[in-house]
Amino acid sequence: MSEDDVLRQIEQAVIDHRLPPGTKLKEVQLAEVFGVKRGTIRKVLARLAYSRLVDQLPNRGASVARPSVEEGRDLFATRRVLESAIIQTLTPQINKAQIRQLRQLLDREQNAYETDDSKLALSLSVDFHRQLAKIGGNGVLEEYLNDIIRRTPLVILTHLGTDPQNRCRNQEHEAIVDAIETGDAKKAVAIMNRHLLHIENRIEHKSEDPQPDLATLLLSS
Numbered sequence: 267m268s269e270d271d272v273l274r275q276i277e278q279a280v281i282d283h284r285l286p287p288g289t290k291l292k293e294v295q296l297a298e299v300f301g302v303k304r305g306t307i308r309k310v311l312a313r314l315a316y317s318r319l320v321d322q323l324p325n326r327g328a329s330v331a332r333p334s335v336e337e338g339r340d341l342f343a344t345r346r347v348l349e350s351a352i353i354q355t356l357t358p359q360i361n362k363a364q365i366r367q368l369r370q371l372l373d374r375e376q377n378a379y380e381t382d383d384s385k386l387a388l389s390l391s392v393d394f395h396r397q398l399a400k401i402g403g404n405g406v407l408e409e410y411l412n413d414i415i416r417r418t419p420l421v422i423l424t425h426l427g428t429d430p431q432n433r434c435r436n437q438e439h440e441a442i443v444d445a446i447e448t449g450d451a452k453k454a455v456a457i458m459n460r461h462l463l464h465i466e467n468r469i470e471h472k473s474e475d476p477q478p479d480l481a482t483l484l485l486s487s
Contacts, residue, residue, distance in 0.1 A: 272300050272310045280319055280330065280419055281392060282385050287332040287424040291320060318417055331420050335469055338421035341414055342466035348411045349395065349462070350455045353442075356402040357451035364401050368443050371397060376436050388419075394439050425469045438464075 279285040296307045311328045314320035322328045333341070371394055378387035392415055399408040438461040445454035 267300050267302055269302075269306050269309055272296075272302060272306060273313055275300070276310065276314065277319065277416060281389070281416065283388065283419055283423055285330050287330050287420050289330040291328040291330065293327075317413065319420065331417075332424050333417065333421045335425060338425055338469045339466055341417055341421055342462050342469075345411070345414055345418070346459050346462050348407055348414070349398070349458050352399050352402040352404070352407050352411065353446065353454045353458060354451050355404055355407070356398060357446050357449060357454060359403070360401060360446060365443065365447050368394070368397060368401075372436060372439050372443065375439070379436060391436075391439070392418075398442075421469065422465070426465070 276285070276291075291311060293304045293307045293311070296310075297304045300307075311320055311322065315322045315328070318333075319331055320328050321331045371390060375387055375390035375394065378384075378390055395415060396408075396412060399411045402408065438457060441457050442454050442461070445451075445457060
């Protein structure tokens, strides 16, 4: 397994809410789980620390990051700015095929919620926001949004827990696409801002959970 493969698997475990904030990331255990050398794990942890998904402290090792309340609110405030710009960019140029692609994604998201597949629903919800950025065609906006989206699950788990009410709402995703399809960028931006504020306004301090077993979390599905 390559360094990039290990990085992607740990990132996905964070996005899927399988690695809670504060989880200790021990080099020896990670090396055993992924079947790689400790040097590879050290490089991966350094890259994750650079992207703010991991905290590395002297004499304390590495752990999944625990964003502060202030950082969490800042992330969502930044998302509002970025996603508003993305919507304003894509609305005048989006075509019917791209609208159809978005609606197919939302159908899959809704089906995941209806079948209680929370992991898939969360993944598809994230994909919706990423897809909007991709359609917008501004590579810089897309890159910045993807960087922030990777950190959002840590904010939700640290300060909101796993309550479904704290996740994106499929109905609001539908309303955003409806507004974009009619060419009403102003309305789509307003819905997006309300959509993100719904989560941002619920961010508050939450007590720490007990340390889980790292191997179990990484290998669970």
